[in-house]
Amino acid sequence: MTKVNTVLGTIPAEELEIVAVHEHIGYGMPGSELDTRWWKTPERAYEETVPKLRKFREYGGGTMVDATGICNGRDIDYYKSLSRKTGVNIVACTGFVGGDTALPHFSRATVDYLAKVFIHEITVGIGDTGAKAGVIKVGVSRGGRMTELDKRIYRAAARAAVATGAPILTHLAINPEPAVTIFKEEGLPLDRVLFGHADDGLNAPITPHDWIYEQGGRIGFDTFGYDLELPDPPFWGRKRAERMEHFVKLVNKGYADKLLVSADANCSPLGWPGVKGHTINYIFEDMIPDMRAAGIDDATLKLLLEDNPADFLSLHA
Numbered sequence: 574m575t576k577v578n579t580v581l582g583t584i585p586a587e588e589l590e591i592v593a594v595h596e597h598i599g600y601g602m603p604g605s606e607l608d609t610r611w612w613k614t615p616e617r618a619y620e621e622t623v624p625k626l627r628k629f630r631e632y633g634g635g636t637m638v639d640a641t642g643i644c645n646g647r648d649i650d651y652y653k654s655l656s657r658k659t660g661v662n663i664v665a666c667t668g669f670v671g672g673d674t675a676l677p678h679f680s681r682a683t684v685d686y687l688a689k690v691f692i693h694e695i696t697v698g699i700g701d702t703g704a705k706a707g708v709i710k711v712g713v714s715r716g717g718r719m720t721e722l723d724k725r726i727y728r729a730a731a732r733a734a735v736a737t738g739a740p741i742l743t744h745l746a747i748n749p750e751p752a753v754t755i756f757k758e759e760g761l762p763l764d765r766v767l768f769g770h771a772d773d774g775l776n777a778p779i780t781p782h783d784w785i786y787e788q789g790g791r792i793g794f795d796t797f798g799y800d801l802e803l804p805d806p807p808f809w810g811r812k813r814a815e816r817m818e819h820f821v822k823l824v825n826k827g828y829a830d831k832l833l834v835s836a837d838a839n840c841s842p843l844g845w846p847g848v849k850g851h852t853i854n855y856i857f858e859d860m861i862p863d864m865r866a867a868g869i870d871d872a873t874l875k876l877l878l879e880d881n882p883a884d885f886l887s888l889h890a
């Protein structure tokens with residue numbers, strides 16, 4: 574049986590139901606916890622988060638992957654409490670959003686040290702929470718080219734993925750050539766890697782979607798809802814119709830088996846106001862209706878929202 578690590582325990586992949594594969598309970602830049610302007614009481618954080626996750630569950634959502642790495646506000650005991658309260662499975666990640674969010678303790682570490690941290694969090698647990706990480710997060714630093722530190726983290730992640738069978742989720746799918754070289758050198762099959770944010774307005778034009786697919790990688794259309802139609806859209810926003818047209822084009826090319834979708838929303842952001850009007854529930858309220866209207870059938874929706882994420886998140890030991 575295939576198994577997936579959630580914060581409340583390891584469960585069969587069949588129990589995941591509909592999965593939001595790239596979301597955040599609360600993401601913040603390292604150090605935001607020191608900025609008193611942004612301090613939130615636990616009551617407020619719960620108040621902002623619980624209704625969104627309850628609604629997600631009511632809509633039929635089963636699982637959310639929290640793609641918040643070490644140093645960006647990951648809080649496992651809080652996630653466990655949220656999961657118990659709302660009935661949503663939460664998969665936590667080890668790893669880092671990008672080299673540029675790894676604090677000095679980690680940014681100065683060797684590949685071997687980082688791989689050991691990741692493997693420990695996946696197989697033993699994250700601190701004394703008893704929860705095991707289910708995914709390894711890596712990413713490309715600001716600037717758009719992989720830095721030496723990004724590459725060190727990718728290599729450590731690849732070693733941990735080979736050792737544990739856990740999947741890798743990337744922040745950004747730009748400049749993927751050095752990443753693919755590292756994964757191949759470490760003997761990691763590329764279907765264990767989800768190249769994320771392949772759809773955002775800033776990066777979609779410079780992401781080699783066909784090349785990633787040809788290499789066997791998975792492609793993340795995981796910023797659904799960051800639409801330019803929002804009242805105050807972020808710089809990575811994109812026209813709603815343009816994103817959907819791009820997505821349908823890839824489905825029609827036969828890529829559906831390697832596509833994963835999500836909204837990358839923050840339930841309760843840390844150290845920044847977040848993007849107003851955007852939540853995880855965009856998936857049910859807008860994305861799925863838009864996909865249906867664009868001709869995507871129920872079998873493909875099941876593939877995108879259930880089968881592909883179950884296969885991706887399963888520990889391929």
Ligand SMILES: [Zn+2]
Pocket residue numbers: 595596597640837
């Ligand atoms: Zn994200």
